[in-house]
Amino acid sequence: GAGVSQSPRYKVAKRGQDVALRCDPISGHVSLFWYQQALGQGPEFLTYFQNEAQLDKSGLPSDRFFAERPEGSVSTLKIQRTQQEDSAVYLCASSATGTSGIEQFFGPGTRLTVL
Amino acid sequence: KQEVTQIPAALSVPEGENLVLNCSFTDSAIYNLQWFRQDPGKGLTSLLLIQSSQREQTSGRLNASLDKSSGRSTLYIAASQPGDSATYLCAVSGGGSNYKLTFGKGTLLTVNP
Numbered sequence: 001g002a003g004v005s006q007s008p009r010y011k012v013a014k015r016g017q018d019v020a021l022r023c024d025p026i027s028g029h030v031s032l033f034w035y036q037q038a039l040g041q042g043p044e045f046l047t048y049f050q051n052e053a054q055l056d057k058s059g060l061p062s063d064r065f066f067a068e069r070p071e072g073s074v075s076t077l078k079i080q081r082t083q084q085e086d087s088a089v090y091l092c093a094s095s096a097t098g099t100s101g102i103e104q105f106f107g108p109g110t111r112l113t114v115l
Numbered sequence: 116k117q118e119v120t121q122i123p124a125a126l127s128v129p130e131g132e133n134l135v136l137n138c139s140f141t142d143s144a145i146y147n148l149q150w151f152r153q154d155p156g157k158g159l160t161s162l163l164l165i166q167s168s169q170r171e172q173t174s175g176r177l178n179a180s181l182d183k184s185s186g187r188s189t190l191y192i193a194a195s196q197p198g199d200s201a202t203y204l205c206a207v208s209g210g211g212s213n214y215k216l217t218f219g220k221g222t223l224l225t226v227n228p
Contacts, residue, residue: 004158006158031214033215033216035216035218040220041220042119042204042206042218042219042220042221043159043204043206043216043218044218045215045216045217048214048215056215059215091158091159093159093216095214102146102147102164102208102214103147103149103161103164104149104161104214104216105161106151106158106159106160106161107158108157108158109157109158111156
């Protein structure tokens with residue numbers, strides 16, 4: 001496909017479980033972003049990769065959140081010991097470099113519900 | 116810290132009406148501004164991207180303007196249709212190398228047939 005894809009689309013976890021959310025960016029896109037969107041709110045920045053390098057992780061809410069992009073393509077956001085406040089939609093976005101590359105294209109998101 | 120505010124939070128209009136959605140931001144040192152559409156349970160669809168050096172962008176019935184010095188942007192939708200019903204989000208990116216977006220909370224638009 002031509003767009004950003006994310007899996008799973010929905011995830012239900014019991015409190016304390018670990019989860020892993022996957023993002024497949026647009027092919028060739030260098031930059032990848034993760035955002036968290038709580039119900040009724042706008043998305044909030046979590047972390048940013050340029051190729052495999054994580055250049056900004058200032059938005060990660062706690063050390064239970066970890067993201068990686070080992071080969072500069074697919075990225076995984078991992079949440080350890082999930083809490084109810086982690087319930088949200090997790091959005092992934094990618095963008096190409098270059099003068100027209102700063103537009104971010106978003107995936108459909110993963111809705112995480114922690115019981 | 117950049118803050119983005121969108122007014123109104125919700126708007127309901129009859130079909131065919133022209134309407135304006137407002138976005139304001141506190142730090143004028145932005146790189147660009149993007150308007151998105153979000154349908155219930157879906158991701159974000161990019162509508163318009165305005166570079167900091169530009170004043171406006173148009174796509175079909177949509178026109179977005181940017182006044183960087185006053186920290187304001189408007190999204191104008193002409194001849195609204197029920198299919199325009201969605202949440203509209205405004206986001207700005209700052210200078211520097213990471214281009215992370217700071218979003219407003221959105222305006223929930225309902226266009227009634």
